[in-house]
Amino acid sequence: MAGYLLEMKGIAKRFNGVPALDGIDLAIRPGECIGLCGENGAGKSTLMKVLSAVYPHGTWEGEIVLDGKPLRARSVRETEDAGIIIIHQELMLVPELSVAENIFLGNEITLPGGRMDYPAMNQKAAEILRGLKLPDVNVVLPVKHYGGGHQQLIEIGKALNKNARLLILDEPSASLTASEIAVLLDIIRDLKSRGVACVYISHKLEEVAAICDTVVVIRDGKHIATTPMEAMSVERIINQMCGREMSQMYPSLPHPVGEVVMEARHITCYDPEQPGRKKVDDVSFQVRRGEILGIAGIVGAGRTELVTAIFGAYPGKHEGEVWLEGRKVDTSEPLKAIRAGFALVPEDRKHHGIVRDLSVGENITLSVLPRFAHASRIDEHEEAGAVSEQISRLALKTATPALAITSLSGGNQQKAVLAKMLLTGPKVLILDEPTRGVDVGAKFEIYKLMLELAAQGIAIIMVSSELAEVLGVSDRVLVMKEGRLNGDFVNQNLNQETVLAAALGQAGAAPSIPHHA
Amino acid sequence: MTTMTFKRIFTQYKILALLVAIALIWAFFSWKTDGGFTSARNLSNLMRQMSVTGILACGMVFVIIAGEIDLSIGSLLGLLGGMAAVLDVTHGLPLPLSVIIVLGAGLLCGFLNGYLTAYAGIPSFIVGLGGMLAYRGVVLGLTGGATVAPVSPGMEQLGQAYLPPLWGSILGIGLFVLTCVLVWRQRASQARHKLPVIPMWRSALRVVVAGAVLAGLISTFNSYEGIPLPVLILLVLLGVFSYIARQTVFGRRIYAVGSNMEATRLSGIDVRKVKLWIFGLMGLMCALAGLINTARLAAGSPSAGVSAELDVIAACFIGGTSMRGGAGTVHGALVGALVMASLDNGMSMLDVDAYWQMIVKGLILTLAVWLDVATRGNTR
Numbered sequence: 043m044a045g046y047l048l049e050m051k052g053i054a055k056r057f058n059g060v061p062a063l064d065g066i067d068l069a070i071r072p073g074e075c076i077g078l079c080g081e082n083g084a085g086k087s088t089l090m091k092v093l094s095a096v097y098p099h100g101t102w103e104g105e106i107v108l109d110g111k112p113l114r115a116r117s118v119r120e121t122e123d124a125g126i127i128i129i130h131q132e133l134m135l136v137p138e139l140s141v142a143e144n145i146f147l148g149n150e151i152t153l154p155g156g157r158m159d160y161p162a163m164n165q166k167a168a169e170i171l172r173g174l175k176l177p178d179v180n181v182v183l184p185v186k187h188y189g190g191g192h193q194q195l196i197e198i199g200k201a202l203n204k205n206a207r208l209l210i211l212d213e214p215s216a217s218l219t220a221s222e223i224a225v226l227l228d229i230i231r232d233l234k235s236r237g238v239a240c241v242y243i244s245h246k247l248e249e250v251a252a253i254c255d256t257v258v259v260i261r262d263g264k265h266i267a268t269t270p271m272e273a274m275s276v277e278r279i280i281n282q283m284c285g286r287e288m289s290q291m292y293p294s295l296p297h298p299v300g301e302v303v304m305e306a307r308h309i310t311c312y313d314p315e316q317p318g319r320k321k322v323d324d325v326s327f328q329v330r331r332g333e334i335l336g337i338a339g340i341v342g343a344g345r346t347e348l349v350t351a352i353f354g355a356y357p358g359k360h361e362g363e364v365w366l367e368g369r370k371v372d373t374s375e376p377l378k379a380i381r382a383g384f385a386l387v388p389e390d391r392k393h394h395g396i397v398r399d400l401s402v403g404e405n406i407t408l409s410v411l412p413r414f415a416h417a418s419r420i421d422e423h424e425e426a427g428a429v430s431e432q433i434s435r436l437a438l439k440t441a442t443p444a445l446a447i448t449s450l451s452g453g454n455q456q457k458a459v460l461a462k463m464l465l466t467g468p469k470v471l472i473l474d475e476p477t478r479g480v481d482v483g484a485k486f487e488i489y490k491l492m493l494e495l496a497a498q499g500i501a502i503i504m505v506s507s508e509l510a511e512v513l514g515v516s517d518r519v520l521v522m523k524e525g526r527l528n529g530d531f532v533n534q535n536l537n538q539e540t541v542l543a544a545a546l547g548q549a550g551a552a553p554s555i556p557h558h559a
Numbered sequence: 560m561t562t563m564t565f566k567r568i569f570t571q572y573k574i575l576a577l578l579v580a581i582a583l584i585w586a587f588f589s590w591k592t593d594g595g596f597t598s599a600r601n602l603s604n605l606m607r608q609m610s611v612t613g614i615l616a617c618g619m620v621f622v623i624i625a626g627e628i629d630l631s632i633g634s635l636l637g638l639l640g641g642m643a644a645v646l647d648v649t650h651g652l653p654l655p656l657s658v659i660i661v662l663g664a665g666l667l668c669g670f671l672n673g674y675l676t677a678y679a680g681i682p683s684f685i686v687g688l689g690g691m692l693a694y695r696g697v698v699l700g701l702t703g704g705a706t707v708a709p710v711s712p713g714m715e716q717l718g719q720a721y722l723p724p725l726w727g728s729i730l731g732i733g734l735f736v737l738t739c740v741l742v743w744r745q746r747a748s749q750a751r752h753k754l755p756v757i758p759m760w761r762s763a764l765r766v767v768v769a770g771a772v773l774a775g776l777i778s779t780f781n782s783y784e785g786i787p788l789p790v791l792i793l794l795v796l797l798g799v800f801s802y803i804a805r806q807t808v809f810g811r812r813i814y815a816v817g818s819n820m821e822a823t824r825l826s827g828i829d830v831r832k833v834k835l836w837i838f839g840l841m842g843l844m845c846a847l848a849g850l851i852n853t854a855r856l857a858a859g860s861p862s863a864g865v866s867a868e869l870d871v872i873a874a875c876f877i878g879g880t881s882m883r884g885g886a887g888t889v890h891g892a893l894v895g896a897l898v899m900a901s902l903d904n905g906m907s908m909l910d911v912d913a914y915w916q917m918i919v920k921g922l923i924l925t926l927a928v929w930l931d932v933a934t935r936g937n938t939r
Contacts (some may be wrong), residue, residue, distance in 0.1 A: 205707060375824075376824055380826075388822075394822050394825055397815045397885075398885065400818060408823065411808045418806060418807045516754075
């Protein structure tokens with residue numbers, strides 16, 4: 043069939059002899075948006091790295107045809123020149139440079155003699171951002187002034203500036219709020235109408251359904267199906283991804299909710315950069331034994347700051363009291379918080395969760411290592427026993443515990459971080475975005491584990507940007523807005539609209555009703 | 560594909576590549592000096608020269624794995640060595656007392672560096688730079704800029720004594736038996752945990768290589784007086800530091816802190832305390848190296864250890880310690896120190912001008928790290 047912008051034929055890629063991609067075909071027309079779906083580790087990112095020449099031509103088998111001519115790019119530079127732009131899952135912005143400087147990074151407009159033409163760049167950057175409905179961004183300010191959501195859109199602006207013909211978006215909405223996602227989807231629709239093709243990779247299948255024309259599902263490095271979106275549904279995509287029927291997204295397990303176990307009183311966090319500004323403003327709440335407390339809110343509402351302050355990991359000045367089982371406890375640093383009975387699975391897995399140079403097993407035992415030591419010598423036997431126990435308890439998929447943690451998929455890395463924290467035997471488990479960048483199958487397992495832990499009497503505080511998730515597993519939902527509590531709901535007949543309304547503005551939601559199972 | 564496999568093999572057996580490099584360097588010098596370089600007397604001397612750099616490298620490798628650096632160690636060596644000489648010569652203190660005082664002072668200076676880095680939050684590069692100047696100033700003040708000599712015969716023994724050949728042989732046999740037991744225990748433990756057991760031929764090869772190296776070392780030393788005491792101390796430190804790195808809680812934490820300090824802190828580890836102790840150990844090694852250096856020269860020189868930090872840091876990097884922290888081995892650093900010492904010794908024997916020696920050493924360091932980076936970059 044003629045008219046393809048780009049075709050990938052029989053792409054195969056191996057890592058140390060292990061096939062990661064096995065004969066994948068993909069064809070894109072101009073102005074088409076393809077949803078690339080698959081569980082973590084299915085090979086989506088690998089395929090896109092082949093396409094964008096992160097893996098140069100020759101390190102994989104198969105053929106890429108662009109405009110009817112074979113494309114044999116040896117570097118990302120060459121694919122970018124050909125109009126193929128990839129926006130990676132991790133943002134590639136330089137925080138200290140201005141917004142405009144970032145947008146023009148590598149493509150600077152220069153005056154004779156190599157001087158930067160700032161007026162021209164700033165003007166063009168502002169134009170691009172207006173097109174992205176970001177008129178309030180000051181292009182001369184450093185990128186670090188803006189939150190994750192804005193940064194994601196600035197990254198897209200950077201891609202547009204390179205005259206993208208094919209835009210690859212790898213999990214673009216992972217750190218976006220609902221309203222920012224809406225903007226993002228609008229931008230993609232606009233790009234499509236201008237003939238730009240997109241490959242959209244996301245675990246959020248509702249977005250795929252909303253924006254994509256065609257859905258390509260891959261599993262274990264193999265092509266499963268290419269189907270027009272009209273003939274698909276979210277359920278069918280999930281079925282194709284998992285290769286099994288997934289009757290429900292959220293498991294259920296009865297877990298009795300007991301007495302109040304933890305109480306946070308008057309937590310206030312100040313912005314480390316602007317000490318006058320409050321990121322969290324006088325927040326108090328309670329959580330009960332065996333209760334799953336969801337904390338919702340838009341990005342920047344202060345949720346992460348609140349939970350890190352409770353755990354003693356907030357980098358700036360903060361005040362407030364933390365009470366555990368009726369006693370005031372000192373949680374001024376993570377070590378003390380863990381000893382008191384808290385555990386935190388942080389939001390930023392790469393920087394705050396895993397220790398890259400340690401193996402899977404060594405990561406899991408990091409917090410409780412002295413437990414396996416006699417006269418400070420680690421008993422490998424005991425350590426290995428505890429590790430394999432955790433691995434089977436969490437259904438963590440790894441060939442051996444001696445494998446490098448970085449070789450695992452996102453979901454399994456998350457399980458390793460969770461295992462590390464569970465070994466400390468927490469009374470209160472804080473999960474900050476526990477399923478970010480985690481595939482559907484692993485998500486389900488993490489929810490199931492949360493319910494089991496709650497049934498064992500552990501109080502769970504879960505911060506999440508995915509409303510469906512908050513409503514799917516929580517017993518009670520707190521909503522934060524601009525550093526304050528703006529809602530406290532028992533999760534019975536609670537709907538997304540109510541929570542969203544509290545997160546976005548309407549104050550004074552229903553007061554909390556203490557409930558017992 | 561063949562280059563890929565080559566690179567993989569190279570990365571996996573980096574230490575072997577280094578040993579091959581040492582063999583080449585030795586062969587070259589031996590050829591140029593008509594075998595003088597590889598005579599038992601010279602090799603014994605070479606190892607003794609290396610011991611000071613090696614002792615410091617034992618401490619430094621932990622500092623670098625933890626993601627820090629310590630530039631003050633050369634001056635600290637000078638200060639503590641000078642202190643040993645002053646205690647011994649001027650005050651005539653008994654040797655054990657001098658040693659204890661110097662070791663204590665070394666530990667304290669190390670803790671000071673560690674405190675400033677870990678608790679006061681000053682970058683270790685700056686702390687080291689400051690210490691480099693300040694400690695050297697103290698030595699100059701302490702000695703009045705003059706060499707303090709001669710040290711007592713007892714202290715001299717510390718740097719110049721030998722372990723008698725018989726004892727050396729017993730030690731060698733003991734170490735060989737220990738190697739066999741450790742290899743056997745590792746295999747047994749792997750089998751017990753149903754982990755893939757290393758192929759028998761590789762275990763056998765390890766035992767044979769260890770045996771050959773031990774036999775070679777001991778027989779070389781024994782054909783000239785015996786094992787020098789500083790080398791014996793270095794071997795003991797190799798064992799102790801390797802044990803700390805691999806088998807202890809503290810060792811695991813060093814790697815964790817260097818690889819991802821924030822994640823380690825969030826895991827409930829007192830990362831500042833870990834760093835404090837790493838610097839403390841570094842100071843202790845400076846004291847040991849200072850004592851041996853003074854004993855070897857039979858005098859406390861105010862310029863002892865000038866630019867020693869550069870040799871030591873180079874040894875660590877040549878030995879494969881990661882520049883961003885989180886990875887590295889003690890034995891690698893010591894092999895790196897052996898490379899540096901071999902170059903020094905060989906070029907001195909050939910009467911190579913001092914400026915050429917510096918150029919060659921600089922090039923070797925750069926080349927080694929370049930090879931490391933080039934083979935590491937493409938393994939993902």
